[in-house]
Amino acid sequence: MTTTCDILITGGRLIDPQHSTDEITTIAISQGRIASLGEQSLEADRVIDASGKIIAPGFIDVHSHAQNIPGHRLQAFDGVTTTFEMEAGASPVASALEWAASEGRPLNYGFSAGWLHTRARVLENYDDDALAALPDLPLDSMGVISAQGSLWNAPATAEQREEIIRLLEEQLDAGAIGIGVLLGYAAEAEPAELMAVAELGARRNMPLFVHTRIGPMLPGKTPLEGIEELLEASLATGAHIHMCHFNSSASSHPREAREKILAAQAEGVRFTTELYPYGFSSTVIGAGFLDPEILEAAGRPPGIITPVATGQPAESYAEIARLRQEDPSQLCLIRYYQDPWDGADLAEVMSLPGALFASDAMPLKPLQGQGEVDIMQWPLPEGVSAHPRSTACFTRALAWLHRDRGLLELSDVIARSTVMPAQLLRGAIPAMERKGHLGLGADADLVIFDLEALQPNTSISPVEASRGVEHLLVGGTPVISDGELLTGALPGGAVLPSNP
Ligand SMILES: [Zn+2]
Structure with missing residues (x-):
């Protein structure tokens, strides 16, 4: 059993249609993957409080x-x-x-x-x-x-x-x-x-x-x-x-x-x-x-x-x-x-x-x-x-x-x-089996958003980012944190047909 993890997301409402999940739960991320769900007694390098927010696969x-x-x-x-x-x-x-x-x-x-x-x-x-x-x-x-x-x-x-x-x-x-x-x-x-x-x-x-x-x-x-x-x-x-x-x-x-x-x-x-x-x-x-x-x-x-x-x-x-x-x-x-x-x-x-x-x-x-x-x-x-x-x-x-x-x-x-x-x-593309859901072992690509606060930007100019996405992780690495873009974060990788 994992006792430590890289990131722990607590208090959020996880909606994962592939697994028909819609519940408030704790998500642990280790080495870029979903390491556990619902486990409370973990230590983590970083804890994200997602109370009142929705967590979905990216x-x-x-x-x-x-x-x-x-x-x-x-x-x-x-x-x-x-x-x-x-x-x-x-x-x-x-x-x-x-x-x-x-x-x-x-x-x-x-x-x-x-x-x-x-x-x-x-x-x-x-x-x-x-x-x-x-x-x-x-x-x-x-x-x-x-x-x-x-x-x-x-x-x-x-x-x-x-x-x-x-x-x-x-x-x-x-x-x-x-x-x-x-x-x-x-x-x-x-x-x-x-x-x-x-x-x-x-x-x-x-x-x-x-x-x-x-x-x-x-x-x-x-x-x-x-x-x-x-x-x-x-x-x-x-x-x-x-x-x-x-x-x-x-x-x-x-x-x-x-x-x-x-x-x-x-x-x-x-x-x-x-x-x-x-x-x-x-x-x-x-x-x-x-x-x-x-x-x-x-x-x-x-x-x-x-x-x-x-x-x-x-x-x-x-x-x-x-x-x-x-x-x-x-x-x-x-x-x-x-x-x-x-x-x-x-x-x-x-x-x-x-x-x-x-x-x-x-x-x-x-x-x-x-x-x-x-x-x-x-x-x-x-x-x-x-x-x-x-x-x-x-x-x-x-x-x-x-x-x-x-x-x-x-x-x-x-x-x-x-x-x-x-x-x-x-x-x-076999690599897509690990994407589009947040089951155990899935890639930790996920979004945490505030549904009530969502403000899609629909203007043609000026071009501004939409609001309401609080956190975004790509392979377990934060790209958006507390609503702010981490401009140096470039964790994206190529999805290839031959990926394991
Ligand atoms: Zn077209």
């Missing part, structure tokens, strides 16, 4: 583009302990992992094999120098790739397709933990190529994280066709396909999309999806589906697009065209719902059964006219902006959907943020 975010130190810091205050770039992914994955390891990260991290980056390598013929010249952040490099050429969005020959699959598999061997498929951004790729990628996913037992080819913006089409394509690929190959951001991707037909997905899941199709609690999204303004001609034909007014750098909604299609030409990689916001904040339709979408929460967090960008802003400062300086899902996805789900609206049970919100994302990856 949130696992399968969809964050904010893969740098400031992005992780903001996510820490959103209760996140493990954050993955799965939608865009990276290629070469080894470079992304090396970059993260060399700088250090507050939170655990991982990358999928990036299909779009891989397409660019093959179709644009990138050599090592061209690859090395791309920005480190996968989302930024995607912006540069799309600004440089257009071959990356062309149909591939049979030979090129083979090379794309070979390179993707190379990424899986190099530590990728899934396959990221930005299909809606390279929509000219042929359906057979998606099928080949799904076959690879099935063969390697790696889920695909897909931004659908056909979203809500395309005239004459509906997102249902985009979902159907994914369901067919899963059925034909047996691959697990995870659809990114149901809230935006299915926004014009959420009810029909919901019925379609639930029916397919009931038939046993390996298909999952995710949500973030906002009625507007964010992406590079150069994205193909934001072509002003497409928007106009689909009856979408220009004012649904707001460049992040100015915060001012576009006044005309011509303005959108100009912004796309000036800098296609700049970020913008896209409104999908009438009331993009607390609308009843959005609340209904957010209760989709079986969907997990994932932030789609975005990297910070300077406001227009700001020049250089040092985003390594903490607290963050003024003059930066980001979609608020970067600061408040999970805390907003807790505060809005549970505390304020009573739409979801507390344990349901926590399950969608912990055990459900862990389960999505456990087949492929």
